[in-house]
Amino acid sequence: MSHMKIFNTLKIFLLVAGGVGLFVVSCRRVDVEQPRKLAREFDSEVYLRWNDVFVQIDRYADGYRPAPGPHALGYMGFAAYEAIVPAMPSFNSLARLYPDLKMPRFDESVEYHWPAVVNEVYAYMMRRLFFHMEKDFPEEYAKIDRTYRALYAKYETETTPEVLERSVNRGREVARAVYEWESTDAAAHNAFLTPRPPYNAPKGPGFWEPTVPDFGAALFPHWGQVKTFALREEEQVARPHIPYSEHPLSLFFNQGLEVYLTVKNIKENGPFAFEQRWLGEFWSDDILGLTFSPPTRLIAVSNQVVEQERLNLEEAAELYAKIGMALKDCSVAVWQSKYVYNLERPVSYIRRVISQHYPDAANWLTILNDQVGGFEGVTPAFPAYPSGHAGFGGAGGKILSSLFEFNERYPGTYTFTDRCHMFRSEFIGTPRTLASFKDLAYEDAYSRIPLGVHFRMDLDEGVRMGELAAQRILELPWKKR
Template identity: 30%
Template sequence: MRSNCLLARFTGLFLVFVLYACKKQDASLQQVPSPAVAAVQVETVNGEVNVPLSWYTLELKLIRETPGFSPPVSARAIAYTGIALHEAVVGRSANAQTLGGQLNGLPPLPPPSKYKQYNWAIAANSALAYIIKQLFPNVSAANLQLINQLDSTNKVTYANNCSADVMARSVAYGEQVATLIYQWSLTDGGKDGYLNNFPADYIPPAGPGLWVPTPPAFQRAMLPYWGNNRTMLKPHWTDAVAYPPVAYSTDTASNFYKAARLVYQKGVAGTPAEKNIALYWADGAGTFTPPGHLIAIATQLIGDNQLSLSAAANLLAQVGISLNDGGIKCWKYKFHYNVLRPVTYIRSQIDSTWSPLIGTPPFPSYTSGHATFTSAAGNVMAAKFGSSYAFTDQQKVPEGFAPRSFSNFNQMIDEASISRVYGGIHYDFDSEFGKVTGKQVSDRVVLLKY
């Protein structure tokens, strides 16, 4: 049988590739184990995983630089990217399961042709190139050029000695799968979110304890209808609005006042370590956002653990789905309960001159997006690597932060969640119930068959 494509050393576009540089190696085409196998399998564990790593590196740049990619919108893009990747390579394994039919509204997807040879790295590359270009339709001309260049670079890098028919078949299959995934995405209610983060037709409810625009910008509410979007997980009893917040009160003996007082005290007398945690996890406007931070950690761990392309695709799909659905559920809670932000309460009840350490986002307080996103993705990664897996987050080093080490994923979840209290923009009950929501999502994500 034809030997598999030799993997050339990555000479690609992005400097980050040196972090995951592929080693030249020969990999022979495996024999078809049984007639049940959908396609001839090519298995090269080292090297080809750099295809998704390179695309996620670029996607994080696009999130930073493309207008409208707020945290929920970014989570949505990350999720569809991961699903397209998963479906492009699922056919390489006889035991792998397509997500078609498992996810909400996603029909069965076409399998690869039986007994035909595929270059799975090229199929993955073509799927990622297509889906990312569709998900970021308003990229700058310079970043569109980067998308096209990365597509070409990966094709050259991973196509040495491949016949023309294998290349064409692999490219066509990746694009076919990604096209169907993108068509599915068009009906979820969120495709134009990047164009209309602040809809003018939304009028927030008024009354004691309810959210109002916050200083200094006093922006309209961001994505007030996002909680109505279709989740990727099928409907479930946990989708019902539950876990009401602490009852609003201005009584100094009330739990609400005590929660606000804690935020105030952390703002006035927080330790240097607490302030550093708040700034580390801020991930505000112009950054890769909280969902981007978490998918960046996932890609780092893929490289650290030298996962295969298939294993990486499984993890990236799971983390993406958890981020997307966690964001939808969180925004559903936010605009159902419409809890006012700490800065509003503190200035009216405790100290009229107080300001939070970090900027208050323009949407209600309960529940915390950071806590939800981090709990959802962190628990997915814990299911993959183990509940006691220790790791060091290197993602903010380019921004001048020291790496942060964690003895397990729960420690990361707790730190990211409490960071918003330290930063002055969430009550502790926002974070605690956000963690519960995220865990509910992750528990369902990991039960899917991959």
């Protein structure tokens, strides 16, 4: 705790009207207590810098999409929040909810520089969560140390060496505790090193199988075994999808036909073809090395909102903890469900079933092109139901809405323009303006139909599951009563 030292050499007797006040000030030092700075008295630069680094590294992080990425975001956001929550008077620590998490003691009698604490948390965890990048993409991995050093140098000018060292130790101790806790989750820890473990998929009509043209093996078939922050076990399996059928009058056939006709219209430059292609390409984020991953899209959006609204450190801590944890829980539930139902992708159904009624569908392909790998018309390598994009959009959209819509500060919906891909030329990255975060969720979800990779039922259930994951995070005891 900082103190102001007062030096005086005279004794002063002061007579005050209406009473006598005696003030004695001697040659000795008198400590006058000053209040410690709270998290809300700092800006959110440290959060913006580190989450921007995550967005950049995630683009090239092999094995991180689509599940380990949100897993990392959840633990980093949680760790940073726990490290500075003592400086957030109206907030609770959540550590007590997780008995296996052994948090370090906090000394409330001394001063901390809270941005320096957050800086240490992110640096500590990103070095360990992305350790493989040091060899594979050293120029990307170097951004971790470069960002850390730049922020550390800034903080050296803002506080004393003693306070800075104490803050660094605080961040490191909390990050170490959270990372050690994360490492006890055998299904998740370092899972990015083996994204395609052995998996015996069920066989038969309607079941998923590797798809043309690259025939990639199943990604993260066991991710449903990963621990969650808040989502209950019975909530981690999607509701049953529309019954499988090949009958041309069935609901299932109709959903396959919708995908086939939508993509056909785009390829033939039919009505609204550009708008449909724009939607599909803008929200895709499927291709490693081309863009960040689909769940990280919600962090890129959050970064834009944080910067636009000029959030303080406390507000940023709440946002990144909640959205990271929601995305992480969503990934577990959606991937659990994918491999419970093992529903085939539209490309398989269209080529095998729709082609019996529309012969040109026999060689049908999506419009998702892997410009890095050199494949055209690809489909993500995991079952269709439910949609990951829809889940992440639903989870992230609900968290953002809870903070920036329908409250005292933001009484209505939040209109914003997503500029994530504004300068991209490889695909249509023209910014899109959205009237609300609900619109974000549904547009992110719907984009998978014109791209050709999902049935409509995948999207509906994905959004529901994502919103449920977010709701369970929001129900945690964040605020003091």
